[in-house]
Amino acid sequence: MALDPPAERRFAEEVGPTVRRLTGVVGVALGLSLVLASCGDGKSSGSGSGDGARSTVIAIAAEPLEYINPLNENGSPGIQVAMAMFAPLVTTDPNTGKLLNVMADSVTPDKNSQTWTIKLKPGNTFQNGQPLTAKDYVDSWNLTAQGSTAWKNNGFFSKIEGYDALNPETPDGATPKPTAVKALSGLKQVDDLTFTVKLKVPFSQFGLTLQYFGLAPLPEEVRKDPDAYKRKPIGNGPYKLAADWNAGDDIKLAKWDGYKQTAPDADAITFRFIPNADTAYNEFQAGTVDFVGVPSTKIKSFKDDAPDQWVTSVSSGANYLTLPAWDERFKNPKLRHAFSMAIDRKAYADLVGLAEPAKALVAPDMVGYRADACKYCDFDAAKAKQLLAEAGGFSGPVNINYSTTSATGQIFAEALGNMIRQNLGLEVKYTGKQGSEITELADTRKLDGLRFSGWGHDYPSIEDYLTPMFKSTGDANFSGYSNPKLDQVLAQGDAQPDPDAAIKLYQQAEDIALEDMPLIPLITKSDAFLHSAKIEPRVSKYVGVSALWATFK
């Protein structure tokens, strides 16, 4: 499924503070907080991009993009660029966490949250001058929902009625053929500025998902021949391409004067791609970029390297220790609670750096987050031992899997292993594997023992933590957890049109998951960014750090 703008989800061995994934479809998450942007401070850029009073050079620690098409993009680097060039239907107010309309005039669910009516504001156009209409949304979405188009945000539309007709089962090895049906039956244009979306089942959070930049509309000429516009996208957002953009070039954007909604401060923005995060950091220190994400290697030193020029924000994501539901030895919830209480989260968070102990299954920047939701997440060695005894002990060594892709994987695994060994008196062993291999083993239910996992939401709702990871059919349910009671409460929340009542239901689901504890909450990380003296990045409790929306001093 796809995700939301502020955040892309990923289930990774380690949620790092920077954009680690270089070409990830997926990526990274952590929302606006991952927007690694940087601004040329104009004095030594040497690139010619830093001229002008309000220009920003945004460095992205990733391989250069190959195309700009938000509908075929769900990695953090691509979405970051899309955020500047395209405008979403709705967005999260950085001050209040409430939903704000951008392109949409209103988004209204029916009684049971199954059919949604979206009305657009009049007078908005694309950067080629064409008016933005409901047809542009309907046709762009239909094009993406068609399986044979093979665009990455295809999965987002699977909640909409008629998706299956556009995505028939393909036999292994066959290329999907375009289907006779070209349109989602649940997507209907009412008039020039109104369209309706009928979902397969009620889903009260659908309005929130509409802020994802991967749902951007494409104008007709682009829809006809998307390949021809790979490197000259036509957006509907505050910035447009300022110069030709060729392979390997920086992406240079200038303010588009046709944008009628609230726009960021900068007159010009340059995205510079520097795949090596340490090199990007050095570029910042040399004064050639003004905003950069702090790589994990610099967590301990960045405050000295750039005094008064750093910001941090709680990373929009959560980190867990995952227990395998397919291993009988871990079945007893008391044993799971024993493991949880044997972990000294404070010590572990200090080791990781820029982290805080977590006692909930959802991220702290979510509406509906409860700081002390977990009753079994306080460090208490005696209680842990007692619970373990009540559960009948544990046979054999506890295996902890860690990712060798990350430099710190083994260190963190051993830290946790030592806590389990000392506080529970169990034998512990460690297995290092590639991150993707661990995921694959877990997917096929063959993984032996514990693993680390992390999750960043796609849209800012606690539902986007609970459904993917804890619903029995959840698409990131890598612990293999299943509890019909929880599925039922989630379904009730999905059908509940009143947001506050829905959150209450989702919190009930979180409580059930905490009692069963397929995942043990570990820590919440923060992301750190450096910025030059001339800008002040926007820092929001709800959407993290944004360089795009920085203010100039």
Added chain:
Amino acid sequence: MIRFVLRRLLAAIPIGVIVTLGVFALVFAMPGDPLRELAGDKPIPAAVLAAKRAQFHLDEPFLVQYLLSMKDILTGNFGTTFAGADIADQLRLRIPVTLKLTLLANAVQWTLGLIFGIYAGFKRNGLIDRSLLLVTLVLLAVPGLVAYFAAQFVFGVQLKWFPVSGVLEGFPNSYLLPALVIGVLGFAGLARLMRTSIVETVNADFVKTARAKGLGEQRVLWRHILPNALLPVVTFIGLDLAGMFGGAIITESIFNLPGLGQFMFQAIKLKEGGVVVLLSTLAFLSFIVINLLVDLLYGILDPRVRHV
């Protein structure tokens, strides 16, 4: 001579098959699914996955995948990377970057290596010779990774003599710092070899004979000592030049130079077998050509091994 060249080129064919097959097998054997790697852990819709698999032949058995890759390479139909980049375009952009870096670095390395090596060889046990031994010992002990980052920090970030990374300032500015570091690190081995070779040759009987028959020092040096002393050095330079590509993987990543090394690094990370094999084939071809040139040069320097 022509027969020699032809024989060498023919012999390269089976070696090429073994090399490419081996490299492809290694990439194939890497754990994890390439598309899963590309997608992180986010579930990709089945239809998108199937389309991608078919596009990149990932659903075929190993040998078929290999043969399809080789066919694409031999017919010049390179296709696109997993991320959607046109590979032919990438090569056009990246080959000049790597060539500029490699040639500049080699120029630095050969100049330093030959000058210091020859001088130290003739003035054995002098101040230069002794300092050279000490300096090269230190240089040989410094790991490249450390030197690159240290140089970037000191000369790029602190002193601002060179750009920190990237190719925005063009040639040669953007390439100077990495080339200097590679060159300085690499010159140590070359200088030592050159010195030793000179020292050995200076004491050879034919040099004594030359001196005994009254030849001037200059003539002894240029006609008798140098050509003979250069023989092992030429071999070394040939191997070193061909091996530069491997070093470029690290250098280009740290200095953000969009060359073949960075491309290779990315392809390995994403398990893009086709790209890795293509780049390995390029490296292999340059290796074969350079070594052929070295062997021909060898014949010119030393008539004893001349290929008639």
